[in-house]
Amino acid sequence: MFIISEKVEKTMKNNIDYEKIEQRVKVKQGIVKTLTYVLLTFWGIVVLFPFFWMVLTSIKSYGEYNSEYIPKFYSSNPTIQNYLDAFTQVPLAQYFLNTLIFTVITTAVMLVVITLAAFAFARLEFKGKDALFVVFLSMMMIPNELVIITNFVTITDLEMRNTFAGLILPSIMSVFYLYLLKETFQQIPDNLYQAAKVDGTSDFKYLLRVMIPIAKPTLVTITILKVIECWNSYVWPRLITDDAAYFLVSNGIQEIRENGFGRENIPAMMAAVVVITLPLIILFLIFRNKIMEGVSRGGTKG
């Protein structure tokens, strides 16, 4: 009897300890969780703050911005004047249009070129195919910096400086996207191709009617990634254009910074920055999953 009650007492004590331990664990987990969210939110602010600041600055008037020794985190009288200035005082619309033309043509031509090539690699049989594909793959390792020098000389010799042809031609080919598309094409079952052959469908028709529709998701991903790349390209356009009539947005914003609005008109500059940044952000918010999936399959930046 005595022994049993002692046992009971012990068990009860253990129970209490368990509760305490459980509680302690819960508190600890809570703290860890809170810290996790604090950390994530902190980085979120680091990422978002420059965007907030550019929008905020762009709606302050020139006078308001320069009179604030300690900048305010709000605008007491927001204005869209800076946006009007960005489009009237500097040729921002021109830069925009140039970038649009450059992006659309480059992406479109690239899609045609790599679709044809990927089809050849994935479906057609010919001598030297495998060896050639290895050569193509090895091209992925060639840094742009190494070939840009000769390309610069080539385009200059062809007198294509300050032309769209000069901007576009060397920017078209992308071995990585070709590789991505070839992989997708190869996943399309062979018997579809055999069936089409029996029906007497030509290779080209098969490519158009069957392969392209099936590979559409990959094609969309490639298109978006190429558009981002084109929209942000800076080095090649800078080398090959010195006439502001052919500047793309990256060079345009550099030009605006160096001799844009006459005096140091930072709010107007920020308005231009917002206008340049916005299209890609919108594109990203629409195609978020496609972009992130595409980038994780092999995009590199930094």
Added chain:
Amino acid sequence: MKKKRFDLGPIKGWLYLLPALVFLGVFMVYPLIDVFIYSFEEGYNSASQTFFGVGDYNYQYVLRDPYFLQALKNTFILVAITVPLSTLIALLLSVALASIEWLRNLYQTVFFLPYVTNTLAVGLVFMILFQKTEYTEGLVNLLINFFGGTSVDFIDGPYWAKMFVLCLYTIWIVMPFKILILTSALLGVDETYYQSAKVDGTSKFRTFMRITLPMISPMIFYLFITGCIGAFKAYSDAVALFGTDLNAAEMNTIVGYVYDMLYGDSGGYPSYASAAAIILFTIVLTITCINLLVSKKNVHY
């Protein structure tokens, strides 16, 4: 049965490849050979397309050029600081991201934003945040003042202040890619490993060091290599912050040096540019090889 009009046969494949071959040949293969030729042609004159002789003078010139040495130093500092730091921060943030469910998508979306921004454009925002002008000290300097420090001009000021902003901006830019890769790697680790560790009563830290880290080590290594390659080719982030005259700002990078030699006020020397580009390529190749050798011992595949 319908008779085929003509049979292209074996050359059909080549026809489909023709456009790709032309573009690759003209803008990649030929330039690749040509850049080596340029780099050994001494005294090349781009106007008359003549040169004096063949030799390693271009390399000697570049390696003695103080602007190149400055660019080399800047690039190495940039790589040494940003690559380990960004990988580490990305790992920390990815672990945090992988451990939560609520709002994970939102955080992931926000963290990815720098990837889709124009480097040149957003660089200007960093510039105004860090710059000191006659009107304002700049937000960052006001913060420094608030905490009792003295303000520095991060854009036109001392070397280390400028290097600090450059590193910060570079990290800001490269983070999305690293977080994306690491988070999906972390989420891809098989749950059963964690469960067995839990049954064994292994502590969280030990689980991370012994299970998670080895499982994602190939990805960390991949990021380290691509990070090195990317940072060695840094250029547009520097232009975004300090303008196109990077030599005057003492903030030039190797790639910047190549382009300055090619074009602009100091340009017109494709031979020097080629030599510098090949030196850069050699450095990147060497470091990648060393990384591969080291990783063989430490990375679990």
